[in-house]
Amino acid sequence: MVSTGTELILFLLAVAVAALVGFSIGRRASIPSGYRSARLEAPGVGSEEQADRSAQPSADEPPDSNRDRRRDHIEQALDDLRLGVVVFTGGGDELYRNHVGRQFATARHGEALVEAALERVVAAALIGLSPEEEVRLYGPPARTVLVQASPIQVDGGISTVVATIEDVTEARHLDRVRSDFVANVSHELRTPVGAMSVLAETLADTDDPEVRARLAGRIQTEAGRLADTIEDLLILSRLESGPEEAGETFDLVSVVTTAMDRTAESSAQRAVPIEMERRFGGPILVDGSFGQLVSAVANLIENGTKYSSAGSAVTVAVDVESGDGGPQGVLSVIDDGIGIPEADLMRIFERFYRVDTARSRATGGTGLGLSIVRNAVRNHGGSVEVESTEGRGSTFTLRIPLSSAQLQVEPMDVDDLLANVNSDQERD
16 A cells, blocks of 8 residues: 555656656646545646746747756756656656666666566556555665556546655665564563562462562562663663764763772672773773763673673773774773673674573563663764673673864874874784
């Protein structure tokens, strides 16, 4: 079914194309699928008389020159569109194809599939339908292309068919992500709620003080898990809305110390100490949201302590390195824990993804921590990488561009700063 937004786009295209191929733009038109009350006329043209006046060339400009200039403008506008536009006569002959549309008129396999779909939807439009067909191209890269056609009727007959070819790969990906997210949220919230319901029902049916105390403790645990999931969802929602407008300048070292304070209690309970290693002598200034980066680092530290054995340590190293865009602050969280299987490394930053579901639930994880890390770092123009060997631990590395204020602290220009950083790395 063609959406209202798509119908509007097709109608506007029909207006432009009608002018391009020489139809009378002030003439009444009847277009199926929602267009029946529309007039095929240019914006601002309210009658045939007005259309005739607007089409008149100026006194010092030849009529053919004026017509060619307007045609060129319309063609340029259609070529600038991000979707392909192909126009056919009522007899099925191709009249026009814009720049994106011409990209599919080749002999390559993927484009041939799109052309075949184009033929089918145009054939259906020629009998008065408004069809659409989705074509999946397996690449590489894999793409999804939506092909649609709309007939234009004039005086009771189909005079023109306007077809569009649109790459909807990103839109379909977002639809899948949104659908998976809703399903995952429903599951993650239903689990503790269902557990609390069963525990409360059991609690109401027992008079044993010991059992009641144990059940109450379980209810409290499930309620805490539910609260943690909701809190992480709220944090993730704020992060995915983009970087905060009012940025601040702060030292990465202060981010680490704050994150260490936040996770100190859980670290002590697990007997996994947290250590900071400063590999760069001076301050490491970055711009952005202090709170977002603290949340990211705290999540990495929390994961490190959860999946490490008692007596081992989690190390947070802070340094400065040269990058493609200039000097950048580097923050690494290193643990000697259970590690991550290679097959899971590509998916660990997905929302609710767990490498070991049973182990994650036992440690109280929500499955959102690494998604929070990824989005927080992206909001600061940085990147996150992970190196891990199963059974031998993991290293998560955040790279964030340095603030321009760094040069006010370091009495040197960017080249000198990078030279110093590189020389320090060579000595190490």
